[in-house]
Amino acid sequence: MTSATNETSTYDFKTIEATWLPKWDELEVFKPADDGTAERRYVLDMFPYPSGDLHMGHAEAFAMGDVVARYWKLKGFDVMHPIGWDSFGLPAENAAIKRDAHPAEWTYKNIDTQAASFKRYAISADWSRRLHTSDPEYYRWTQWLFARFYEKGLAYRKDHPVNWCPKDQTVLANEQVVNGACERCGTAVTKKSLNQWYFKITEYADRLLEDMEQLKGHWPERVLLMQKNWIGRSEGAEVEFAIEATENKPGKTIPVFTTRPDTLYGATFMVVAADAALADELVTDEHRQALSDYQEQVKALSEIERQSTEREKTGVFTGRYGINPLSGEKLPIWAADYVLADYGTGAIMAVPAHDQRDLDFARTFDLPVRVVVDTGEENPGESGVATSGEGTLVNSGELNGLNKAEAIAKAIEIIEAAGTGKHTVNFRLRDWLLSRQRFWGTPIPIIHCVDCGEVPVPDDQLPVRLPDNLRGEQLAPKGTSPLAAAEDWVNVPCPRCAKPAKRDTDTMDTFVDSSWYFLRFTSPNYTEGPFDPKAVRDWMPVGQYVGGVEHAILHLLYARFFTKVIHDLGLIDATEPFSALLNQGQVLNGGKAMSKSLGNGVDLGEQLDKFGVDAVRLTMVFASPPEDDVDWADVSPAGSQKFLARAWRIAQDVASAPGVDYSTGDKALRQVIHRTVNESAQLLDSGKFNVVIAKTMELVNATRKTIDSGAGAADPAVREAAGVTAQLLSLFAPYTAEDMWAQLGYEASVATSAWPEVDESLLVDDTITAVVQVKGKVRARFEVSVDISEEELRELALADANVVRLLDGKDPLKVIVRAPKLVNVVPAP
RNA sequence: GCCCAAGUGGCGGAAUUGGUAGACGCGCCGCACUCAAAAUGCGGUUUCGAAAGAAGUGUGGGUUCGAGUCCCACCUUGGGCACCA
Numbered sequence: 001m002t003s004a005t006n007e008t009s010t011y012d013f014k015t016i017e018a019t020w021l022p023k024w025d026e027l028e029v030f031k032p033a034d035d036g037t038a039e040r041r042y043v044l045d046m047f048p049y050p051s052g053d054l055h056m057g058h059a060e061a062f063a064m065g066d067v068v069a070r071y072w073k074l075k076g077f078d079v080m081h082p083i084g085w086d087s088f089g090l091p092a093e094n095a096a097i098k099r100d101a102h103p104a105e106w107t108y109k110n111i112d113t114q115a116a117s118f119k120r121y122a123i124s125a126d127w128s129r130r131l132h133t134s135d136p137e138y139y140r141w142t143q144w145l146f147a148r149f150y151e152k153g154l155a156y157r158k159d160h161p162v163n164w165c166p167k168d169q170t171v172l173a174n175e176q177v178v179n180g181a182c183e184r185c186g187t188a189v190t191k192k193s194l195n196q197w198y199f200k201i202t203e204y205a206d207r208l209l210e211d212m213e214q215l216k217g218h219w220p221e222r223v224l225l226m227q228k229n230w231i232g233r234s235e236g237a238e239v240e241f242a243i244e245a246t247e248n249k250p251g252k253t254i255p256v257f258t259t260r261p262d263t264l265y266g267a268t269f270m271v272v273a274a275d276a277a278l279a280d281e282l283v284t285d286e287h288r289q290a291l292s293d294y295q296e297q298v299k300a301l302s303e304i305e306r307q308s309t310e311r312e313k314t315g316v317f318t319g320r321y322g323i324n325p326l327s328g329e330k331l332p333i334w335a336a337d338y339v340l341a342d343y344g345t346g347a348i349m350a351v352p353a354h355d356q357r358d359l360d361f362a363r364t365f366d367l368p369v370r371v372v373v374d375t376g377e378e379n380p381g382e383s384g385v386a387t388s389g390e391g392t393l394v395n396s397g398e399l400n401g402l403n404k405a406e407a408i409a410k411a412i413e414i415i416e417a418a419g420t421g422k423h424t425v426n427f428r429l430r431d432w433l434l435s436r437q438r439f440w441g442t443p444i445p446i447i448h449c450v451d452c453g454e455v456p457v458p459d460d461q462l463p464v465r466l467p468d469n470l471r472g473e474q475l476a477p478k479g480t481s482p483l484a485a486a487e488d489w490v491n492v493p494c495p496r497c498a499k500p501a502k503r504d505t506d507t508m509d510t511f512v513d514s515s516w517y518f519l520r521f522t523s524p525n526y527t528e529g530p531f532d533p534k535a536v537r538d539w540m541p542v543g544q545y546v547g548g549v550e551h552a553i554l555h556l557l558y559a560r561f562f563t564k565v566i567h568d569l570g571l572i573d574a575t576e577p578f579s580a581l582l583n584q585g586q587v588l589n590g591g592k593a594m595s596k597s598l599g600n601g602v603d604l605g606e607q608l609d610k611f612g613v614d615a616v617r618l619t620m621v622f623a624s625p626p627e628d629d630v631d632w633a634d635v636s637p638a639g640s641q642k643f644l645a646r647a648w649r650i651a652q653d654v655a656s657a658p659g660v661d662y663s664t665g666d667k668a669l670r671q672v673i674h675r676t677v678n679e680s681a682q683l684l685d686s687g688k689f690n691v692v693i694a695k696t697m698e699l700v701n702a703t704r705k706t707i708d709s710g711a712g713a714a715d716p717a718v719r720e721a722a723g724v725t726a727q728l729l730s731l732f733a734p735y736t737a738e739d740m741w742a743q744l745g746y747e748a749s750v751a752t753s754a755w756p757e758v759d760e761s762l763l764v765d766d767t768i769t770a771v772v773q774v775k776g777k778v779r780a781r782f783e784v785s786v787d788i789s790e791e792e793l794r795e796l797a798l799a800d801a802n803v804v805r806l807l808d809g810k811d812p813l814k815v816i817v818r819a820p821k822l823v824n825v826v827p828a829p
Numbered sequence: 830g831c832c833c834a835a836g837u838g839g840c841g842g843a844a845u846u847g848g849u850a851g852a853c854g855c856g857c858c859g860c861a862c863u864c865a866a867a868a869u870g871c872g873g874u875u876u877c878g879a880a881a882g883a884a885g886u887g888u889g890g891g892u893u894c895g896a897g898u899c900c901c902a903c904c905u906u907g908g909g910c911a912c913c914a
Contacts, residue, residue: 010868225833226909234913258914271914311912338912348914357912428913549908622854623841629907634841636855643854649869679845691843694853701853708870771849776895778849816894822848826894 011645013612016739020748021119024738029749030073030124032080034538041077042539043069044518044578046547046555047084050110051091054117056587056594057548059604060630062123063620063732064584064689065546069124070731071684072543074755080539081124082521084131085111088139088510090168093440093475100472103440107134117605121613122734124751131524133513134440138520140463141530142513143445145562147456148569150446154200155434157454162433164192169478170437191275191299197435197444197506201561205231205427208560211576218580220627223552230553232428237261237412239349239421241270241322243333246284254278254322257344257426260354261415262407264326265396266372267349268362270333271315274298276341282333284319291316291335298337313338313361324349325420326411327397336361344426356386372396373404432558434509439466439475439482441507449494449501458495464503481505514555515562518542518577529571536572545578552583582687585629587620602632614733615641621732622693644736647700647729651722651740655713658745665717666710667762672702673721674762680728681755689732696728719744726750772797773824774806790817797823 024030032040045065048058069081092103099106111132118125131138149155164170167187201208209231212224236259245251256270272279274295283291294316315336322331331349338357339348352362352369359380362369369381375391377383393399398414399407415421435444443464445457457464467486475482483505484490494501516530522539523532547555556578563577586593589600607616618640623630662670676699680692703721707713722744730737730750741750765786770793772780780800784793794817797803807827814826 222833222908229832229910232910232913236914256914260914313912336912338914340913343913350914355914357914360912426913428910552909625842628842631841634855636841639855646869682845688843690841691853694843697853704870769849773848773895776848776893781849814894816848818848822895824848824894 011648011736013614013641013644013735016735017120017613020735020738021122023748024122024751025119027749028128029751030069030079030081031126031128032078034078034080036538038076038078040539041072041079041543042518042522042541043072043079043081043544044521044542044546045083046545046551047086047514047517048114049086049089049091050107050114052110053113054121054604056602056604056607056632059121059607059616060587060620061546061548061584062118062121063617064582064626065544066122066124066617067621067684067689067731068544068546068582070734070751073124073751074727074730074753076754079124080129080521081126082129082131082524083115083118083123083125083127084129084517084521084524085114085133086510086514086517087111087132087134088441088507088513090438090440093438096440097472097476102468102471103475104134104468107440108132120608121617124734129521129524131517131520133442133510133517136463136465137525138517139442139513141520142442142508142516143457143462143464144459145516145530145566146442146445146508146512147459147462149199149565150456152565152569154203154565155197156200157195157197159193159195160433162192162194162196163189164194165189196433197504197508199432199434199561201432201558202427202429204561204564205233205429206425207564207575208429208557209233211560211564214576215579215581219578220549220581220583223549223556223581223583226552227557230429230557234259234426234428236424236426237408237415237421238345238424239264239325239415241325241331241349243282244321244323244330246320249282249284249320254347255345255421256347256349257424258349260351260408261411261421262393262396262399262402262404263351263354263372264324264349264411265399266351266353266370267324267329267331268352268368268370269350270322270331270347271336271339271350271358271361272318272333272347273339273341274315274335274337276346278346279318279335282318282320283335287317287319291318294335313357313364315361315365325415325418332367334361334365342430343428352386353380354386354388356388359384359386370395372399373407432509432511432561434512435506436509437481437505438507439470441510442513443483444504444506444508446504447492447494447501448504449497449499451499452494452496452501455494455496455501461495481507483507511555511558515558516566518545518559519563519566519572531571533571536574540572540574541576542578542580544580544582546582546584548586549583556581582626584626585624588629588631588633590633591631607637611637611641612644612735614644614736617734618644618693618732621689623690625690626687643697643700644729644733646704647696647725648736648740648743650700650703650707650718650725651743653707653713654719654722654744656716656719658719660716660719662716662720665720666706666715667717669702669706669711669715669717669721670759671762671765672699673717673724674759676728677724677756678758678763681758684731692728693732696725699725699728724756727753727756768820770797770820771822772800772803773822774803775826776824779803779806784820786820788820790819793817793819793823797825 043065045062069079073079087107092107095106096103146155165187167185236257238255238257240253240255242253243251275298315334318333318335320333322333324331350358352359353371354373371379372395373391374394375387375389377387380386390404393402393407399410402410412423445464447455447457449455467489470486474485490503492501492503519531519536522535526532559577564575566572567575589602592598594601615637619635619637623635676695680695683692703718706718726737726740727750737750767783768786769781770784771778780802794815803825810828812825813828816824
């Protein structure tokens with residue numbers, strides 16, 4: 001028994017926290033047995049970035065994950081709930097430049113701070129599995145995986161105009177460009193052509209889409225939808241258009257993608273993306289100057305302007321013509337910015353009658369509009385409104401008279417037979433640009449040799465360690481990766497021919513590190529490979545993944561992609577990493593996300609000092625359903641603290657000894673206990689954690705009543721209630737729960753106790769309140785036996801004084817009886 | 830513009846999935862204990878009404894004996910995508 005609790009003490013969270021924190025560490029409560037005697041369950045919180053100490057957002061997210069981990073443990077599963085850090089990344093580099101230090105110093109100092117805070121916050125983590133993506137023992141295997149991707153042809157380099165942030169001197173992925181500005185610093189983004197590493201995620205587009213079927217019902221609907229939109233599958237045809245030769249330019253064919261091959265006869269011109277290489281290739285000398293002027297004009301536009309659909313269509317004629325493969329018609333080819341270089345083939349056939357953008361363009365440049373689908377609407381050439389709906393094909397040769405669907409099929413059949421096109425599927429998803437001209441990331445394990453080209457660093461020479469002699473200003477980006485400055489690091493012999501060669505100086509996007517960490521957690525100290533295959537088989541997939549919705553697309557998509565590639569490499573069985581996903585909401589203050597500029601931040605440490613860990617955690621969970629935002633201004637950690645003290649006093653008051661026979665206890669209280677346990681399990685299984693707390697409060701209220709004005713503190717049911725309360729509370733308020741458990745005379749830890757068995761006989765009542773409605777409004781209620789017959793209940797209802805009064809002597813038109821709960825009387829009109 | 834969620838007391842939120850709307854908590858009001866206060870315990874608290882009663886889940890319609898829950902239209906808020914061929 002602990003000295004923290006005795007008869008006369010009052011609830012003091014500081015003493016309780018100080019008592020139990022070291023004990024749990026000692027007991028290693030949350031280390032999984034990993035011996036196969038119990039079903040394994042893997043609970044994972046998205047690992048944190050060590051940006052400083054933990055904040056309110058972490059407090060919420062980890063409180064949610066902990067509920068699941070602790071609940072599953074009570075339910076008897078062998079739970080693995082690991083913790084680690086996503087510790088590569090830009091902030092560490094910026095801090096190092098500012099402080100003339102190495103990024104590792106800042107990073108690992110923050111990790112230590114956060115680790116201490118996590119312990120204080122009583123996360124049920126297995127600390128023996130701790131990992132950091134910036135440790136060479138970790139990134140060795142990130143590099144090893146890169147090498148496997150490279151061998152499979154899934155990692156490749158290409159020259160590509162990339163988004164370039166002039167301030168950060170770095171390339172940005174499309175998704176890091178927010179409204180034309182750099183996600184980090186807000187500087188307007190320009191374009192620059194660079195040789196970049198990519199992962200071929202597009203090769204997995206179909207599978208990423210199809211396998212979402214397995215996730216339905218276990219992932220939030222909106223996340224699946226966002227992924228689906230992001231992948232952006234569209235079905236159509238790729239059609240080859242022959243381009244006429246000119247005096248000094250040969251002919252060629254260019255493919256275009258269309259979702260509407262049925263409208264081929266309506267194509268009256270073609271458009272290529274003005275910023276695509278194709279435009280420069282096609283343009284005739286006569287029009288070259290106009291095109292390059294136009295290209296300058298396009299470059300000068302901000303992304304926001306370019307994105308505006310309100311804008312007038314612009315473009316220039318290239319001087320070239322394509323041949324419509326169906327009609328043989330000669331179509332002028334224009335270059336414009338409304339066609340995107342990186343979607344489809346960067347060129348389109350324009351059907352102004354049935355596509356609004358094409359129509360706007362045609363009207364601006366006075367190009368012909370030909371209706372080929374009669375939809376019964378006004379002629380688009382006159383109305384200015386393109387008709388894109390269903391209709392009957394006209395002016396379309398062999399397609400005439402068909403409907404849209406038939407015409408699409410027929411058109412594909414014709415072009416396939418003629419060898420001028422084929423049915424195809426196009427995706428919005430683009431390959432994953434993974435190289436970064438940054439220091440603090442996983443070095444790309446490639447050596448460039450003049451003779452041998454790209455040579456992967458042999459596996460036995462991994463990891464390619466980051467140099468540790470660069471500091472401060474040396475890390476600042478100067479248009480190339482800072483690693484280029486470390487000459488002794490860069491210059492190495494070629495692993496193949498031993499001639500002088502150079503290391504690739506780019507590092508990997510940190511999303512690469514986080515795309516496989518869940519696998520490493522299964523065997524974090526394994527040295528023969530990225531993970532122990534047996535451990536992965538035992539633990540994967542993650543049974544519950546918890547994190548913010550801000551990762552709905554990128555991180556989750558990349559992690560799914562990695563899992564599929566690693567599966568295809570034959571290294572794991574799983575094809576999906578996370579079988580269930582929970583997106584917790586944000587913590588707001590005053591209706592807005594906490595931010596420095598708004599000055600509405602709430603310091604987690606201060607809250608913990610003031611109210612205690614348990615009260616803060618309880619408040620986070622009780623405030624709303626897990627996926628909803630919590631507005632800290634609307635909730636009451638003081639109220640939570642009050643409730644915890646109230647619950648804690650119940651355990652203090654228990655006057656029976658451990659081991660008493662509960663079955664002799666007060667029946668009314670026992671019914672509340674067993675109903676609470678029963679309902680709580682269902683609520684926890686369906687993620688309604690906030691309601692579980694409400695039910696626990698009701699149990700505490702009922703127990704208080706039993707002690708003060710019922711069977712009294714010595715009744716066995718009171719002990720049973722206190723024990724169950726401690727167990728339920730252990731999910732949300734582990735310190736208080738543990739202290740109650742000890743006060744009750746049980747051995748630590750309540751976290752390893754067994755979920756209480758429900759006595760089914762206590763769930764059923766002898767009587768129930770039946771309600772009588774008249775015209776759907778409740779007019780009477782009375783206690784009836786649960787097995788009352790429909791006939792009896794009907795009679796009772798019709799005899800009720802209030803019902804008689806409302807019927808006013810008339811016979812009811814209809815009486816619906818749902819024994820034993822409800823009668824609805826419909827009076828005659 | 831397109832797609833998707835969600836709208837319930839002064840506030841955060843419940844509602845067995847078509848069957849007692851407002852559980853639980855915050856706040857507020859009152860009572861007990863106290864010289865007093867704090868703490869604690871108990872009670873009240875959707876609105877109108879003295880009461881009987883009536884109204885009530887964003888708005889308008891519909892289905893049904895019965896709708897917060899299902900259907901249609903609209904409004905508002907939040908999120909995602911956006912010249913995607």
